[in-house]
Amino acid sequence: MQPVNIGIIGCGNISDTYFNGAKGSDLVRVKACADLRTEAAQAKALQHGVCAMSVQALLDDPDIEIVVNLTVPQAHAPVSEQILAAGKHVYLEKPLASDFGAAQRLLAHAATRGLRVGCAPDTFLGAGHQACRAAIDAGRIGRPIGGSVAMLSRGMESWHPNPEFFFKPGGGPMHDVGVYYVTQLVNLLGPVARVSGCASVGLPQRTVGSEPLRGQVIDVEVPTTVNGVLEFVNGANVAMSVSWDVWAHQRAPIEIYGTEGSLLGVDPNWFGGTPRLSERGGPWQPMDISAHPFGVENYTPNAGARVANYRGVGLTEMVLAMHRGRPHRACGALALHVLEVLDAFGRSSGNGRHLGIECKIDRPEPVPIGADENVFL
Incomplete structure (x- = not known):
């Protein structure tokens, strides 16, 4: 084509x-x-x-x-x-x-x-996340029961050249970064049934530390610390914490607990990484992701080691899906379901109740084994 x-x-x-x-x-x-x-x-x-x-x-x-x-x-x-x-x-x-x-x-x-x-996000199509999904689908941890998610940092104003929008409606740690985690959880566990949350603003103002706007003060209009629980249609429940008010922590990005073992996932902001699996209380074992596409390290961010970054593969998969006449994976329906979940944390915090998720979807299809975008042909 x-x-x-x-x-x-x-x-x-x-x-x-x-x-x-x-x-x-x-x-x-x-x-x-x-x-x-x-x-x-x-x-x-x-x-x-x-x-x-x-x-x-x-x-x-x-x-x-x-x-x-x-x-x-x-x-x-x-x-x-x-x-x-x-x-x-x-x-x-x-x-x-x-x-x-x-x-x-x-x-x-x-x-x-x-x-x-x-x-976006399309990172859930990456090798690290698809390997986790394959392990869960194969029953290696048994029936998923629970889990934990943590995305905790000091925020964006120290490095982004124009960070104001991060602290306005549509921004905040839940909508800007938590979206990666919720999307990956839906990939692993399926759709969310209901949410409970507690949200707060850590600092009412932020000062830009990067050029060219160094010293500019931003009024914060969205929660910057959110904690809550997601209950999935399959019965699993996952505790989630996101914050731009944290200096340091030692929590893993994603952990999933099952009846037969536990899975230590990888950072859903990127495509690769090495997940680890513990079966029936055994030692943590690294998982081989090499058979899955979009996992080879190809990018060095401003801070940190090399990572696998294939942002935009959701777009190319959509092109092939259009050509083949089939649904695409990083689709609007998935994004709508995830957005309802993200919004529910704040609404739940405001009214003190569990909130059911009305937007019903199925899990995206897994990515076939193989290499590069040819796996979508």
């Missing part, structure tokens, strides 16, 4: 990941990019060898079939609505929208037009 032409709207910090991911794919080609800041679009166009356009010109281009929406969370829904109105499929960064109602309307709009919506 010929590569599908895509456009990118939003030329901020995350856009390089999508430009570079497309260069490594045989399935997509970035034709153009756009941003409300003309200079940002022109800079990315020059850097990556594509055309810089206005947003409207990009939407009007008949060669562009899919538009990747990389705007700030508050703009996700309105910009995606524009993309759909132009008759184009949309793939966007998480979260699907800054509120659940807008996300529902977005998917309803797409359905009426026969268009697809894909949404």
